[in-house]
Amino acid sequence: MTAAVAIAAAYSVVVAGILLYLRRVHRRLREVEADMHALQSDAGPREPLTVR
Amino acid sequence: MKALPWLGGAALVLLAVGLYIGLVGSPPDVFQRDYVRIMYMHVPSAFVAYLAVATVFVTSILYLWRGRESYDQIAHSAGELVTLFTAVALGSGMIWGKAVWGTWWTWDARLVTTAVLFLIYVGYLLIRELAEDRRRGARLAAVIGIIGALDVPVIHYSVVWFRTLHQPASIARGDIQMAPPMVAALMINLVAFSFIYVYMLLTRLRLERLEAARAAAELSP
Amino acid sequence: MSAWQRAAALARKDLLLEWRGRETITAMAVLALLVVLLLGFVIGADPARAPAITWVALALAAMLGVTRPTQAEIEQQALETLLLYPGSREHIYWGKWAAILVQLTVLLGMLLVVQGVLFNVDLWPKLPALLGVGLLGIVGLATLGTLFAGLVIHVRGRELLMPLLLLPVALPVVLAAVRLMEVVMTGGPGGLVWFGVLAAFDMLFLLVAPVLYDVVMEEA
Numbered sequence: 448m449t450a451a452v453a454i455a456a457a458y459s460v461v462v463a464g465i466l467l468y469l470r471r472v473h474r475r476l477r478e479v480e481a482d483m484h485a486l487q488s489d490a491g492p493r494e495p496l497t498v499r
Numbered sequence: 500m501k502a503l504p505w506l507g508g509a510a511l512v513l514l515a516v517g518l519y520i521g522l523v524g525s526p527p528d529v530f531q532r533d534y535v536r537i538m539y540m541h542v543p544s545a546f547v548a549y550l551a552v553a554t555v556f557v558t559s560i561l562y563l564w565r566g567r568e569s570y571d572q573i574a575h576s577a578g579e580l581v582t583l584f585t586a587v588a589l590g591s592g593m594i595w596g597k598a599v600w601g602t603w604w605t606w607d608a609r610l611v612t613t614a615v616l617f618l619i620y621v622g623y624l625l626i627r628e629l630a631e632d633r634r635r636g637a638r639l640a641a642v643i644g645i646i647g648a649l650d651v652p653v654i655h656y657s658v659v660w661f662r663t664l665h666q667p668a669s670i671a672r673g674d675i676q677m678a679p680p681m682v683a684a685l686m687i688n689l690v691a692f693s694f695i696y697v698y699m700l701l702t703r704l705r706l707e708r709l710e711a712a713r714a715a716a717e718l719s720p
Numbered sequence: 721m722s723a724w725q726r727a728a729a730l731a732r733k734d735l736l737l738e739w740r741g742r743e744t745i746t747a748m749a750v751l752a753l754l755v756v757l758l759l760g761f762v763i764g765a766d767p768a769r770a771p772a773i774t775w776v777a778l779a780l781a782a783m784l785g786v787t788r789p790t791q792a793e794i795e796q797q798a799l800e801t802l803l804l805y806p807g808s809r810e811h812i813y814w815g816k817w818a819a820i821l822v823q824l825t826v827l828l829g830m831l832l833v834v835q836g837v838l839f840n841v842d843l844w845p846k847l848p849a850l851l852g853v854g855l856l857g858i859v860g861l862a863t864l865g866t867l868f869a870g871l872v873i874h875v876r877g878r879e880l881l882m883p884l885l886l887l888p889v890a891l892p893v894v895l896a897a898v899r900l901m902e903v904v905m906t907g908g909p910g911g912l913v914w915f916g917v918l919a920a921f922d923m924l925f926l927l928v929a930p931v932l933y934d935v936v937m938e939e940a
Contacts, residue, residue: 448598450536454534454537457595464586465695465699468699469702472706473702479713480709482713483716486713625881630874630875638935639875641935645928645932646864654888
């Protein structure tokens with residue numbers, strides 16, 4: 448293994464690990480945010496209770 | 500957190516500088532030649548793993564003591580980062596070992612300690628999954644987080660001494676003599692990785708909080 | 721009844737139960753013996769390897785046996801009754817700790833004899849020192865093991881978790897005990913260092929584990 452190959456491989460492991468993890472977190476964040484929007488819009492129309 | 504993108508940006512800038520110096524602006528090692536440059540990503544990874552362990556330790560104690568959910572949320576996030584960064588440190592360390600020593604596993608004390616640390620915090624995450632309910636999982640995980648963190652220095656020294664006290668260091672890594680640019684590159688990258696750690700922790704924490712909020716919202720009609 | 725009396729009563733009860741069937745100690749002894757035989761045969765019965773093989777066998781057997789006192793209580797649903805007694809859970813911890821310590825001491829004795837026989841090691845002159853090292857080690861195993869045994873009660877996947885938790889965390893005990901036993905048997909440097917490691921480990925976790933036991937044993 449030449450130094451260049453070794454360095455590239457080792458660096459890739461670190462970078463890939465970080466990026467893949469962040470990708471997963473961001474994906475779950477999008478899901479959660481979508482769910483929260485859905486939940487809020489469900490509750491939304493019911494909010495203003497007019498007192499008759 | 501509004502400042503989060505700035506933090507990420509700063510981290511990347513620092514990392515770029517550090518890697519420039521490390522790859523181009525610093526000399527190769529006397530013994531390991533250019534392979535030593537792996538250290539500029541490997542060592543900061545291990546450093547972040549220990550930062551994360553310390554985070555889990557402190558927040559676990561606070562969680563058990565005070566009971567506030569936010570402590571557990573930070574602990575859980577940091578726990579995931581421990582396993583990520585130990586895994587990454589192990590991977591880069593193994594490549595380093597293969598490149599310089601010809602073997603994927605060198606039974607080097609630090610490599611073994613990192614592997615053991617990885618296993619302990621896999622257990623930390625597993626217990627949350629396997630527990631009956633969320634709260635018990637959090638409490639039990641806190642216990643493991645505390646025990647694991649306390650054990651880390653003991654594990655480290657016993658592993659190092661196991662090999663070196665008994666026989667003269669024949670499997671020595673060969674101490675790397677650090678010229679000033681090497682020190683500079685390493686220090687810069689340590690700071691860069693610390694920024695990356697905080698960035699990742701806060702991002703993961705935000706996810707944890709939102710998922711908790713979602714769970715609470717789904718329960719109440 | 722003072723806390724110590726309660727702990728002692730608990731230990732007596734666990735040991736008495738164990739004495740009736742002797743299931744746990746038998747299981748531990750058989751496993752330990754098999755490990756020693758297997759490793760001794762596969763790696764070779766060089767006397768220099770004896771401490772290492774002994775401690776691997778001891779650690780694996782401890783992992784097996786440490787969950788038993790708590791498991792038996794679940795099986796007899798006595799745990800809830802036990803938890804109802806007033807006062808902190810610490811005396812429960814010490815009771816179980818003492819019970820496991822006794823069992824591991826028996827196991828240690830057996831393994832030392834086996835070591836002497838199978839590896840052709842002359843034990844007699846060094847017996848007190850060997851027992852001392854053994855006790856230091858099994859205190860470490862018992863201290864962590866009792867805590868983790870309580871931890872895994874309320875959790876699925878017990879058989880996976882116990883080894884995953886105990887072996888990495890107790891690694892220093894095994895390493896230090898092996899080296900210290902080697903020093904006792906063949907002389908050599910480092911005895912004080914390894915004694916220090918074992919003593920530090922034991923003291924650290926003897927302080928911390930009982931405190932955390934309360935967390936581990938709490939009701940839902």
